[in-house]
Amino acid sequence: MQYRPLGNTGFEISALGFGAFKIGRNQQIKYSQAYDLPDDDTTERLLNSILDLGINHIDTAPAYGISEQRIGQFLSHRRSEFLLSTKIGETFENGQSTYDYSHASLQASLERSLQRLQTDVLDVVLIHSNGNDEEILTHTDAVEVLQTAKQAGQIRWIGFSGKTFAGAASALDWADMLMVEYHLEDRSHEALIQQAAQQGIGVFVKKGLASGHLPPEAAIPFVLSNPGVSNLVVGGLNLNHMQTNWQTAGAVSIPPAV
Numbered sequence: 202m203q204y205r206p207l208g209n210t211g212f213e214i215s216a217l218g219f220g221a222f223k224i225g226r227n228q229q230i231k232y233s234q235a236y237d238l239p240d241d242d243t244t245e246r247l248l249n250s251i252l253d254l255g256i257n258h259i260d261t262a263p264a265y266g267i268s269e270q271r272i273g274q275f276l277s278h279r280r281s282e283f284l285l286s287t288k289i290g291e292t293f294e295n296g297q298s299t300y301d302y303s304h305a306s307l308q309a310s311l312e313r314s315l316q317r318l319q320t321d322v323l324d325v326v327l328i329h330s331n332g333n334d335e336e337i338l339t340h341t342d343a344v345e346v347l348q349t350a351k352q353a354g355q356i357r358w359i360g361f362s363g364k365t366f367a368g369a370a371s372a373l374d375w376a377d378m379l380m381v382e383y384h385l386e387d388r389s390h391e392a393l394i395q396q397a398a399q400q401g402i403g404v405f406v407k408k409g410l411a412s413g414h415l416p417p418e419a420a421i422p423f424v425l426s427n428p429g430v431s432n433l434v435v436g437g438l439n440l441n442h443m444q445t446n447w448q449t450a451g452a453v454s455i456p457p458a459v
Contacts, residue, residue, distance in 0.1 A: 203216055386415070
């Protein structure tokens with residue numbers, strides 16, 4: 202199934218989304234192998250080819266280095282063709298990643314993302330967790346900032362990209378969508394995915410290939426066979442790999458309704 206409903210948003214999202222980490226950052230990374238950032242020509246070809254495949258979701262974040270700027274530079278002319286998700290809470294500058302959930306910092310982050318991505322509205326903005334999920338949700342301004350920006354028309358849909366089951370569960374009360382880790386070796390969020398889907402909340406899956414440790418031909422069907430999953434975000438710089446992954450996703454049978 203190539204496209205799926207994104208919760209109750211009315212948007213039909215591609216089964217695979219493109220994670221744009223590697224076009225913007227190659228320092229302080231968790232990947233096992235180092236890589237060079239692609240040059241502008243390569244990045245432009247890659248991003249446009251991703252859309253040409255039929256993938257209509259691109260996921261980025263201020264924590265992904267220059268990723269937002271490059272998406273804005275090379276895809277602003279095709280803005281109506283894809284759903285754009287970004288995040289607040291974590292930034293990456295001068296080779297260092299920092300977290301700040303204060304009202305002023307989060308609002309400034311939204312303004313920068315709008316400018317860098319060259320768009321008037323952000324389709325999806327997720328809170329980027331540092332691991333202290335429940336602390337962020339209950340003792341910082343993050344949820345309020347997103348709700349206010351949504352009411353103001355800066356954001357269409359809001360949500361949470363967390364680390365824990367408890368954090369994701371807490372976000373069910375207000376989120377339009379969640380981003381969770383889920384793969385063959387970590388099924389800890391499985392019940393939560395089903396609950397979110399039953400409530401009409403979209404579910405993005407991150408690290409579905411366990412950061413490259415699982416073979417795509419097994420990992421992609423596993424994730425997408427879960428009827429509560431809206432899509433699986435997969436990154437990379439190799440277009441041939443993305444084409445193969447897209448074909449694998451398309452071969453997954455349509456899951457039954459939740």
